Amino acid sequence: MNALTTETQPRVGPGFRLQWEPVQDCHVLLYPEGMVKLNGSAGEIMKRCDGERSVAAIVEDLEKAFSAQGLEPDVRAFIELAAKQRWLAWD
Amino acid sequence: MTPTQGPPLWLLAELTYRCPLHCVFCYNPVDFARQEDELSTDDWLRVLRQGRELGAVQCGLSGGEPLLRDDLEVIVAEAHRLGYYTNLLTSGVGLTEARAAALKQAGLDHVQLSFQDSTREMNDFLSHTKTFGLKNKVAQVIKANGWPMVMNVVIHRMNIDHIDRIIGMAAELGAEYLELANTQYYSWAFLNRDQLLPTHEQLRRAEAVTDEWRRRLGDTMRLFFVAPDYHEGKAKKCVNGWGSMFLTVAPDGTALPCHTAKMLPGLSFPNVREHSVRDIWFDSEGFNRYRGTGWMKEPCASCDQREVDLGGCRCQAWLLAQDPAMADPVCHKSPHHHLVQAAVERAGSAPVGKAVVEHPLVFRDPANSRRLTAKPA
Numbered sequence: 001m002n003a004l005t006t007e008t009q010p011r012v013g014p015g016f017r018l019q020w021e022p023v024q025d026c027h028v029l030l031y032p033e034g035m036v037k038l039n040g041s042a043g044e045i046m047k048r049c050d051g052e053r054s055v056a057a058i059v060e061d062l063e064k065a066f067s068a069q070g071l072e073p074d075v076r077a078f079i080e081l082a083a084k085q086r087w088l089a090w091d
Numbered sequence: 092m093t094p095t096q097g098p099p100l101w102l103l104a105e106l107t108y109r110c111p112l113h114c115v116f117c118y119n120p121v122d123f124a125r126q127e128d129e130l131s132t133d134d135w136l137r138v139l140r141q142g143r144e145l146g147a148v149q150c151g152l153s154g155g156e157p158l159l160r161d162d163l164e165v166i167v168a169e170a171h172r173l174g175y176y177t178n179l180l181t182s183g184v185g186l187t188e189a190r191a192a193a194l195k196q197a198g199l200d201h202v203q204l205s206f207q208d209s210t211r212e213m214n215d216f217l218s219h220t221k222t223f224g225l226k227n228k229v230a231q232v233i234k235a236n237g238w239p240m241v242m243n244v245v246i247h248r249m250n251i252d253h254i255d256r257i258i259g260m261a262a263e264l265g266a267e268y269l270e271l272a273n274t275q276y277y278s279w280a281f282l283n284r285d286q287l288l289p290t291h292e293q294l295r296r297a298e299a300v301t302d303e304w305r306r307r308l309g310d311t312m313r314l315f316f317v318a319p320d321y322h323e324g325k326a327k328k329c330v331n332g333w334g335s336m337f338l339t340v341a342p343d344g345t346a347l348p349c350h351t352a353k354m355l356p357g358l359s360f361p362n363v364r365e366h367s368v369r370d371i372w373f374d375s376e377g378f379n380r381y382r383g384t385g386w387m388k389e390p391c392a393s394c395d396q397r398e399v400d401l402g403g404c405r406c407q408a409w410l411l412a413q414d415p416a417m418a419d420p421v422c423h424k425s426p427h428h429h430l431v432q433a434a435v436e437r438a439g440s441a442p443v444g445k446a447v448v449e450h451p452l453v454f455r456d457p458a459n460s461r462r463l464t465a466k467p468a
Binding site for chain 2: 002014015017019022023024030031032033034035081
């Protein structure tokens with residue numbers, strides 16, 4: 001896996017599944033015999049990681065959706081953390 | 092029911108008690124051969140739907156050997172469609188390429204491949220012969236289908252000294268996760284406890300070897316060493332708390348808070364043929380009896396660890412102290428802890444490689460099941 005850049009197109013890692021759980025009122029990440037409950041911002045980032053959108057596009061989309069500026073450092077930090085946990089992967 | 096009771100997140104469907112293997116540490120009930128009744132396909136599909144409506148997300152398909160159900164693909168497909176993460180817990184016996192392809196097509200998310208057995212089969216496995224050939228083939232099938240490779244080995248006195256080779260083989264087979272699960276002493280494992288219980292010394296060595304492999308493997312394979320509670324003097328929160336997130340459905344439809352709870356006396360568990368999963372989870376006596384801490388006796392009731400371990404395992408309390416509401420005897424504060432200590436001491440007093448007591452291992456097979464549970468005429 002290459003180093004993360006704004007061009008990187010992250011996707012949910014193999015063996016993991018992301019879905020919205022109404023009962024728990026949050027996004028969850030499912031993996032063999034386990035589950036991670038994602039907080040609001042983690043869920044919003046992860047659900048945009050479809051393997052097609054670049055990090056730049058994800059940041060732009062989030063800034064638009066939440067009328068915010070300067071989200072890139074936080075988004076990148078989360079994506080790197082998630083990759084360490086294998087929640088996200090890219091080429 | 093406590094007002095904050097959450098949903099059953101984990102639904103374990105024990106599809107059948109039938110199994111081609113005869114593992115001496117099996118946790119299936121000793122009288123399994125007297126429980127031949129199995130739920131129909133439609134029953135299972137209804138249970139899956141009801142569980143998912145409550146919020147269950149993980150679905151384990153287990154047994155016995157679940158591949159012996161020829162409707163497994165139908166069950167997996169519905170579980171997947173409903174949004175469960177589907178886990179097949181299998182010995183790999185019967186997982187042909189065709190069957191694997193059909194399960195992949197049905198949406199199976201994950202296969203947990205177990206290495207069984209002591210004695211003959213384990214020897215085969217350790218010496219790279221017949222069993223290893225089968226596991227190797229199944230491992231390739233798992234890889235070819237893009238499933239995460241999760242392996243499980245039950246550890247005991249007779250294989251724990253081979254842990255280096257066990258981990259080495261898992262690495263060779265490309266496992267991403269390896270669970271080294273020390274035997275839990277219920278059911279068949281309890282019958283064979285004296286032959287299976289490792290010594291303190293064996294455990295220390297095995298943990299050191301596992302740590303060394305962790306350093307060597309880094310992130311490529313994750314190793315979980317499930318410590319045995321007999322040696323630790325510490326009770327574990329059983330199934331993360333009675334009725335807190337696990338729901339097991341036995342082959343005949345009996346709903347249980349854990350897969351061995353049926354052994355407990357004075358408690359009836361509802362059947363999914365007669366009750367909805369919602370009623371079972373929230374309102375049945377069987378699921379409510381040991382929820383929380385209100386049922387506890389001393390020393391648990393006033394213990395500062397009571398919320399941490401919730402008194403440990405009810406089945407172990409029943410098996411060792413003959414009272415399911417007592418503290419789990421593995422806890423050093425239990426008035427019955429000496430029974431656990433005595434068993435561990437006995438394990439340490441006999442040379443490793445030799446059985447502690449001179450009686451044969453009891454294999455989990457239908458004939459033994461019937462013999463051991465025969466009612467006097």
